[in-house]
Every structure is written in structure tokens, then in C-alpha cells.
Amino acid sequence: MTPGEEEEEEEEEGCRPGPPERVCIWVEEQPFWVEKALLVQSSEYFRGLFRSGMRESRQEQMGLGELSAAGFLAMLRVLAGERPVLGSEETFQAVECAAFLQVKPLAEYLIHSIDSDNCILLFQAAAIFGLLDLFHRAALYIRDSYAELEPDLRCLSDDLLAYVDTLLPSTFVAVGAHTPTFEFLEDLSRTICYLDEETNTWRTLSCLPLGASTFLAGMATMDNKIYIVGGVYGASKQVVESSFCYDADADAWSEFPSPHQLRYDVRLVGHEGHLYAIGGEYDKISLKSVERYDPASGTWTFVSDLPQPSAAAPCTQAMGQIFVGLWKPLDVTVIYKYESRGDAWLPVTELKRPQSYGHCMVAHRDNLYIMRNGPSDDFLRCVIDCFNLRSQQWSALPGQFLNSKGALFTAIVRGDTVYTVNKVVTLLYSVEEETWRFKKERVGFPRPGSLQTFLLRLPRRDHDLAR
CATH class of the missing domain: 3.30.710.10 (Potassium Channel Kv1.1; Chain A)
Incomplete structure (x- = not known):
């Protein structure tokens, strides 16, 4: 050659x-x-x-x-x-x-x-x-x-x-746990509120429809709308059969179809233009079924079941995927991700800790943060573990977050800031690498009981007085 x-x-x-x-x-x-x-x-x-x-x-x-x-x-x-x-x-x-x-x-x-x-x-x-x-x-x-x-x-x-x-900035929004009411017994506390950070005041965004329940309901935001699915009323936990949507742009409520399987204590997630109703309970029986709602067609369809029945499972989204934490006795939480192309729940990792059942899971960049009760019987402490999706490694955040000061188990991430809230105080943390550092303190949410929190982009208009 x-x-x-x-x-x-x-x-x-x-x-x-x-x-x-x-x-x-x-x-x-x-x-x-x-x-x-x-x-x-x-x-x-x-x-x-x-x-x-x-x-x-x-x-x-x-x-x-x-x-x-x-x-x-x-x-x-x-x-x-x-x-x-x-x-x-x-x-x-x-x-x-x-x-x-x-x-x-x-x-x-x-x-x-x-x-x-x-x-x-x-x-x-x-x-x-x-x-x-x-x-x-x-x-x-x-x-x-x-x-x-x-x-x-x-x-x-x-x-x-x-x-x-x-563009409109996103605003921190919260709603307490409320059951349906009659018009003649209208409860003026049945409101969705937002935090006016300039005045450090919670203000009323909208009143809940009379038939809507936020007690054990699935709630999620998507396309600047709040969706409410399920919830209960009465001591026997009768499930609410209507679902409601609040459009922040129009400042208006509407009803939309409920899932085929009525459910409460359900996790609702807005992802890629669809709502996912994940697990929950019905007639005091935990469910593993998952349904997906298409707002364009107004229809629900069943997708792959969870690997096990679960109510109020901690969920979050990171890197364009849904993650859910399922508790397995003793002291093990298994993290799964939903593969939408293959319609499958795939195991990602396990967290083995005393009291490892995660009450809340939030994401920042490629990290999942699992918030859980402290060791032994110390339920006033919150321990946070971090799982990095790229390295597949766990780490523990330094320091403890106390129930008496910070809002556990409700957390929202905006940019590099984590918002947590309870009745006493709203605390803002800055996420720096894998550490949460205290950033600001704001007024607490003026309602007792459990809360659900969101981010919405609120049009510039006059809302109600502070509540």
C-alpha cells in the first residue's frame, strides 16, 4: 500500500x-x-x-x-x-x-x-x-x-x-385546610392568600368555592392555575366529588372533571402540561393507582400504578422528572422516578434512617431534599437529607430545623431560595451548594392547621385587604 x-x-x-x-x-x-x-x-x-x-x-x-x-x-x-x-x-x-x-x-x-x-x-x-x-x-x-x-x-x-x-415575578401563595361549607354558614377564613413581601403581610387572593375542600385534597399549580382534586368533609371522610381550578390570570374559578377513581389524601402534580393524581385513599383504603389529566381534552386516563399503595406520598420534580418517596417499614424510604416515555415507576435510591418516612420532598437543581422527623421521639426537630441525582450520593444537611421556629413539611423553591411557613413565621433560606443558610424572616401564615403552598404569577391588580 x-x-x-x-x-x-x-x-x-x-x-x-x-x-x-x-x-x-x-x-x-x-x-x-x-x-x-x-x-x-x-x-x-x-x-x-x-x-x-x-x-x-x-x-x-x-x-x-x-x-x-x-x-x-x-x-x-x-x-x-x-x-x-x-x-x-x-x-x-x-x-x-x-x-x-x-x-x-x-x-x-x-x-x-x-x-x-x-x-x-x-x-x-x-x-x-x-x-x-x-x-x-x-x-x-x-x-x-x-x-x-x-x-x-x-x-x-x-x-x-x-x-x-x-414579566410578572412569582409570588408565595398558601392555603389552609378547609372543608366545604353552606352559603348561610360561609366561613370567611376559607381563602387562598399570598405573601406581600414589601409590606410583610399576607393578603387575600381569592375565596374558595363553597363546594371545594382543601382538607386532605390534592393541590398543584400548572400554567398559572391552582388545581384542587379530592378532599373530604365530615367525620367519616366523605370524598368531595368535584374538582376545582383557580385561574390567576382571570381571577376566576371553574370546575373540571374528577379522576375516575375518587380519592383523598392524594398527591397532585402538574408536569409537562398534564396533572397526575398519585395514590391517595378511598374509603380508608390506600391506593396505588395513578391517573393523568389532559386539560386540552378534559379527560383522565390511568397510567402505571405506584409500586405500592401510598397516601400523601412526598413528591417533587427535578430535571424534568417526577420523583416520589414511598415508605417501607422499617425506617426505609424508597425514591422512585416516573419515566413518562415508558410509563413506568423506576427505583432511584433508598434512604435508611430512623423516622425516615419523608414528610416533604423538594428539589433544587439536581438535588432532592428529604425532610423528616428527628431521631428517636424528638418530633420537634426536622432533619434534612440530600440526594444528588448525578452522583447518586446521599449527604445530610448540617443543623436542625425546629417545628417551633420554621415550617416543616411545606417548602417551595424559587430560584436559589427556599420558602417555608407556619403560623408563627415564614422563613427564607438560601441554597448554597448543598447547604441551606438562613436568609430572611417574614410574618407567619395567620391560620392554624396544615398548609399547602405554591408559586403563582399574580397580575397587577388590587386584591383584598390583609387577612
């Missing part, structure tokens, strides 16, 4: 013919063998190309001269089910790839990866390449964390800053 032939073979070695269903994509002189079916399923660009009947659609090799190899590799890793940590340059290149190839799963991954470290970069890159959903979601994150990010916002152009300024 001549030297010229050797050089020619070396150049072609990286892209030797593969199976007929695969194609070799050259990006920045790097070859990537990819399943055609995967590209057709995930990319509008390749779907149109391979179904066009053009000569290029039948070639075993093709080049993408406009893209970077790092961005294309990030796309392939996401499509393979990985959740890669991307540096600044890789992030920018991944946005370019998602836009040029119209790869929805990659765009969704970038949305779910928005945090205080990359939100400005993602906002700028999405503006350049025209990824509107990513652009809007990054802008919302910046709006919610404006005070903390303000020193870094000077790099943004005037038009980008103006867009952020047009």
Missing part, C-alpha cells in the same frame, strides 16, 4: 459503512454514527430530510458544516437518556444545535437545566437562535431572581432587559 493510500484509508476509517439503518454524520471533521430512527423521532430537520426522497436521504454519510461537534455530542447524549453537565461553551453550542436541527428533547432538557449559573447565557443564546420557549423560561427565572442576579444583568442588551421587566 502506498503512503497516499494509507492516508486515504486513515481519513475514511472513522466513517466505515455501518448497518443500513444508521447514518454517519460529519460535524467539524468528526464522525458520529447515529440511528436514523432516533434522528427522525427527535429532530424536525432530519425528519424532513430522510422523508424527502432526495438523494441526501439515501446517503450513508452527510456533513453538518454549520454546527459544532460539542453541541452535536450533547444532543446525542441527551437523546440517549443522559443528563450531561454542560460548560458555558457547550451550553451555547447545544442551544445552536437544538435550534438548527429542531430537536425538541434537547430544548426541553435545556429548559429543565436552567439555574442561576446559566440562566443569563441561555437567555442570550435562545434570543440569538430563536428558541422561544427556552427564551421565555430563562427570562422568567431571571425575573424571579432579579435581585440576586442584578449585578450580572449589565451584560444584557436593553431590549432583553425590557423583556424581563415586562
Whole structure:
């Protein structure tokens, strides 16, 4: 073999013919063998190309001269089910790839990866390449964390800053446990309230409909609406058969269909445009069934059951996935994630601790925080354990959070801030690495009993007086 032939073979070695269903994509002189079916399923660009009947659609090799190899590799890793940590340059290149190839799963991954470290970069890159959903979601994150990010916002152009300024910040909202009432016995405390942080006052947002129950009800927010499912009334825990929705934009209530299986003490989660009613009880029997509600069609459908019956299971969302904690005697909580594509609950990890049944689970970035009662019989203490989804490692947060001071088992994360509340005080913590540091103190919620808390974007209008 001549030297010229050797050089020619070396150049072609990286892209030797593969199976007929695969194609070799050259990006920045790097070859990537990819399943055609995967590209057709995930990319509008390749779907149109391979179904066009053009000569290029039948070639075993093709080049993408406009893209970077790092961005294309990030796309392939996401499509393979990985959740890669991307540096600044890789992030920018991944946005370019998602836009040029119209790869929805990659765009969704970038949305779910928005945090205080990359939100400005993602906002700028999405503006350049025209990824509107990513652009809007990054802008919302910046709006919610404006005070903390303000020193870094000077790099943004005037038009980008103006867009952020047009958005409404999210507001901390809470509601107590109330049962349905009659009009002639109207309970004026049956209200949803929001925290006016400027005046340090809880104000009334809206009164609950007479037939709505928030006692043992499933409640969740989605698309700036509060949804209420189930709940009970009476000593025998009769389940409420109506479901209610509060639209914060319209300041109006409406009813919507209830799940096929009536349930109370249910966990309701808004995820990817659907509501999930997870477990719960009916007639004092714990349930493992899960139903999904499509607001567009107004219909509920059953999806895969939980691995075991569970009521009031701690749930949260992180990195675009639903996580649920199921308690197994003795002292074990198993964390599962819901795989929506395969419709399956997959085990992630176990927490083995005394009193390990998690009363609350919240997420920040790629960390799950499990709040539980303290050791032995010390129920005035809250211990917080942290599980990192990437490293698959557990760690314990230093310090204890006391029931008498802070609000256990109700927590909401906005940006890098955790809001907790009870009747005495509302405490704000700053999440720094894997530690919660005390940040601010606000007035407590003026209602006894259990609470459910949310974030809503409230239109600028006059609400009721402080309550």
C-alpha cells in the first residue's frame, strides 16, 4: 500500500459503512454514527430530510458544516437518556444545535437545566437562535431572581432587559385546610392568600368555592392555575366529588372533571402540561393507582400504578422528572422516578434512617431534599437529607430545623431560595451548594392547621385587604 493510500484509508476509517439503518454524520471533521430512527423521532430537520426522497436521504454519510461537534455530542447524549453537565461553551453550542436541527428533547432538557449559573447565557443564546420557549423560561427565572442576579444583568442588551421587566415575578401563595361549607354558614377564613413581601403581610387572593375542600385534597399549580382534586368533609371522610381550578390570570374559578377513581389524601402534580393524581385513599383504603389529566381534552386516563399503595406520598420534580418517596417499614424510604416515555415507576435510591418516612420532598437543581422527623421521639426537630441525582450520593444537611421556629413539611423553591411557613413565621433560606443558610424572616401564615403552598404569577391588580 502506498503512503497516499494509507492516508486515504486513515481519513475514511472513522466513517466505515455501518448497518443500513444508521447514518454517519460529519460535524467539524468528526464522525458520529447515529440511528436514523432516533434522528427522525427527535429532530424536525432530519425528519424532513430522510422523508424527502432526495438523494441526501439515501446517503450513508452527510456533513453538518454549520454546527459544532460539542453541541452535536450533547444532543446525542441527551437523546440517549443522559443528563450531561454542560460548560458555558457547550451550553451555547447545544442551544445552536437544538435550534438548527429542531430537536425538541434537547430544548426541553435545556429548559429543565436552567439555574442561576446559566440562566443569563441561555437567555442570550435562545434570543440569538430563536428558541422561544427556552427564551421565555430563562427570562422568567431571571425575573424571579432579579435581585440576586442584578449585578450580572449589565451584560444584557436593553431590549432583553425590557423583556424581563415586562414579566410578572412569582409570588408565595398558601392555603389552609378547609372543608366545604353552606352559603348561610360561609366561613370567611376559607381563602387562598399570598405573601406581600414589601409590606410583610399576607393578603387575600381569592375565596374558595363553597363546594371545594382543601382538607386532605390534592393541590398543584400548572400554567398559572391552582388545581384542587379530592378532599373530604365530615367525620367519616366523605370524598368531595368535584374538582376545582383557580385561574390567576382571570381571577376566576371553574370546575373540571374528577379522576375516575375518587380519592383523598392524594398527591397532585402538574408536569409537562398534564396533572397526575398519585395514590391517595378511598374509603380508608390506600391506593396505588395513578391517573393523568389532559386539560386540552378534559379527560383522565390511568397510567402505571405506584409500586405500592401510598397516601400523601412526598413528591417533587427535578430535571424534568417526577420523583416520589414511598415508605417501607422499617425506617426505609424508597425514591422512585416516573419515566413518562415508558410509563413506568423506576427505583432511584433508598434512604435508611430512623423516622425516615419523608414528610416533604423538594428539589433544587439536581438535588432532592428529604425532610423528616428527628431521631428517636424528638418530633420537634426536622432533619434534612440530600440526594444528588448525578452522583447518586446521599449527604445530610448540617443543623436542625425546629417545628417551633420554621415550617416543616411545606417548602417551595424559587430560584436559589427556599420558602417555608407556619403560623408563627415564614422563613427564607438560601441554597448554597448543598447547604441551606438562613436568609430572611417574614410574618407567619395567620391560620392554624396544615398548609399547602405554591408559586403563582399574580397580575397587577388590587386584591383584598390583609387577612
